[in-house]
Amino acid sequence: MDAENIVTLSEIEKSYTAGGERLYVLKRVSLTVNKGEYLAILGASGSGKSTLMNIIGCMDTSDSGQYLLDGVEVNTCNDAGLTALRNQKIGFIFQKYHLIPQYTVLQNVMLPLLIRGKTRTEAAKMVEEYIRMVGLWERISHKPNELSGGQQQRVAIARALVTAPTLLLADEPTGALDSQTGKEILALFQRLNEMGNTIIMITHDLSVAQHSKRIARLVDGVLSFQG
Numbered sequence: 597m598d599a600e601n602i603v604t605l606s607e608i609e610k611s612y613t614a615g616g617e618r619l620y621v622l623k624r625v626s627l628t629v630n631k632g633e634y635l636a637i638l639g640a641s642g643s644g645k646s647t648l649m650n651i652i653g654c655m656d657t658s659d660s661g662q663y664l665l666d667g668v669e670v671n672t673c674n675d676a677g678l679t680a681l682r683n684q685k686i687g688f689i690f691q692k693y694h695l696i697p698q699y700t701v702l703q704n705v706m707l708p709l710l711i712r713g714k715t716r717t718e719a720a721k722m723v724e725e726y727i728r729m730v731g732l733w734e735r736i737s738h739k740p741n742e743l744s745g746g747q748q749q750r751v752a753i754a755r756a757l758v759t760a761p762t763l764l765l766a767d768e769p770t771g772a773l774d775s776q777t778g779k780e781i782l783a784l785f786q787r788l789n790e791m792g793n794t795i796i797m798i799t800h801d802l803s804v805a806q807h808s809k810r811i812a813r814l815v816d817g818v819l820s821f822q823g
């Protein structure tokens with residue numbers, strides 16, 4: 597193999613039945629993402645972005661087609677298998693941060709490690725470099741409501757990184773931020789990619805997508821590439 601394959605989607609299809617009618621949301625979507633890539637999936641509202649993200653993130657399965665995540669056949673996994681894959685391989689970053697409000701920065705970032713059975717001492721040691729990397733070491737005792745939106749997103753990014761995921765999957769990561777703060781978060785993504793992280797970022801905004809190294813466009817459930 598030349599490049600290490602992280603994601604291979606082959607002819608993925610997904611439909612929903614709503615009001616007795618069948619709605620085809622993803623149409624023979626094929627996609628390969630190699631280790632170290634930084635891909636944006638660009639699409640308008642209703643184009644199927646969340647549906648595709650849920651499949652890539654092992655939160656949902658397709659009706660047909662094949663999905664290989666880091667060599668694992670996702671289609672054949674049951675719910676427990678999907679959960680395990682998701683926990684082991686994917687770091688999620690959401691538009692709305694999804695931090696636990698009553699936890700401090702330190703506690704939020706430690707949580708994925710505690711869930712994996714690390715002791716508090718081990719976890720506290722492991723998270724330091726990531727909290728420093730996102731520039732929040734001076735804020736470790738703060739709670740989310742004492743932080744700006746950009747700072748909260750940095751906490752979410754540190755939390756996504758602590759388990760050393762195979763893939764960072766970001767859904768509109770700058771969608772709730774002003775444009776200057778959004779640019780700072782995109783600069784952080786670029787740095788994480790330069791450090792070797794594989795990133796898929798989902799967005800409706802071309803100017804955001806242009807910060808990635810490759811853009812795939814999703815139009816009415818059809819994924820295509822250019823350039």
Ligand code: ADP
Nearest residue numbers: 612614621639640641642643644645646647648
């Ligand atoms: P996007 O994230 O790009 O806005 P979605 O993936 O959320 O797009 O939705 C794509 C299409 O699928 C939309 O027409 C939406 O209404 C429909 N859809 C999404 N989820 C469901 C569902 N659970 N049941 C029925 N239709 C759905």
Ligand code: MG
Nearest residue numbers: 642645646647
């Ligand atoms: Mg969506």
